[in-house]
Amino acid sequence: MxxxxxxxxxxxxxxxxxxxxxxxxxxxxxxxxxxxxxxxxxxxxxxxxxxxxxxxxxxxxxxxxxxxxxxxxxxxxxxxxxxGLPKGPSPEKLQLVMPRALASKVKLYYEPLVAGMTRYKITTDLRMAHFIAQLAHESASFRYTEELASGDAYEGRTDLGNTQPGDGRRFKGRGLIQLTGRANYAEYSKAAGTDYVAKPQLLASDPFAAVDVACWFWHTRKLNALADADDVKAVTRRINGGYNGLDDRIEYLTRAKAVLGLR
Incomplete structure (x- = not known):
């Protein structure tokens, strides 16, 4: 509830x-x-x-x-x-799902979220509930669009495409669902039509980019299908590679479902 x-x-x-x-x-x-x-x-x-x-x-x-x-x-x-909640999406409903989020952050990301979710067909109540719940956990209720660690742990990770000196720090996790590694930055750059390999910091500083990269990640990893199945464990595993923060994600999901009228 x-x-x-x-x-x-x-x-x-x-x-x-x-x-x-x-x-x-x-x-x-x-x-x-x-x-x-x-x-x-x-x-x-x-x-x-x-x-x-x-x-x-x-x-x-x-x-x-x-x-x-x-x-x-x-x-x-x-x-x-x-x-008694008003019909349709609103910043206030988003605030209900993430009650500890700063109102200024909700306002900052609300319009980009509406645009991104529409573009990537995250438009059913169940898809929106799962998506917002995962964003809420990954960004700590919109507090962070860049991972706090330095990125040194990714240095030399050829599986992430980090083949050049400094790639670990340069391409550490950014966006509301943190994109990591040169190869992933290059893949998203091609899809978005903007060179985020040259300007990686934009994925953290530009609210539309921070949201859009999360929506793109959701779409390319076929997470709508897992959301349609209402499988929070499978969604979490595909994003995280495991079940880190699962209980927190479920708490956000439960609130999102209640706000959207899902039972």
Whole structure:
């Protein structure tokens, strides 16, 4: 579900879960008749304003006679909050999947994502859910478009096409799904019509390139078919070569499915 644990007056109140409830409440404000409550600060902290927001939604929107100021995974309130989300894609929905992402980063990558997913036919709800979940993990919720390691570990890796001195650092992982190695940079350059071998840093610094290379990787590795089969382990293995971060990827996927109305 969209939250993993209880939120509210007697809840577990993990930061991410509280953030999600706050985001959901703000996106449901159009359902309120006057006077419309104020938007919550999305800080992940449980407090009187968030507790009162839960109560207001349950009594004023859902029409319940009372409220215990607590929600739990999969309960009627969470279902009603999800049902009340506006139709279609939006930056706010993307923020729900990655609640810890900076709003500025969501805004930066949203339009490139819409364009890239359309171009590469990542357009069904299930494909989008798997794709966004993998991006969220690989980039740590849009924090990184370049791997933190120096790239020295790739030096001399002929299987990656790194045949020239300095290729390890020059062609370390970049993009929202990190492309690695001279050969892969050359392959993508040919497909994109831009020489990223000459300017590898663009895959990290240009938001459209960072997204497009991830979409291209997804397409060329035939990941749509694995997403259609709803096989998160197979998708992860093809991207990662193993199951590194599988639980984190599944957590993002679960939220993405809930936001997109998949059960």
């Amino acid at each position: 969209v939250i993993a644990r209880s939120v509210g007056i007697a809840g577990r109140n993990d930061l991410t879960d509280v953030l999600v409830v706050q985001l959901l409440f703000n996106m449901n404000l159009p359902q309120f008749s006057a006077p419309v409550p104020k938007k919550l600060d999305t800080d992940g902290r449980i407090g009187s304003k968030t507790l009162k927001a839960i109560e207001a939604f349950e009594t004023r929107v859902m029409g319940l006679p009372g409220s215990d100021q607590m929600v739990a995974p999969g309960d009627a309130t969470i279902k009603a909050l999800l049902k």
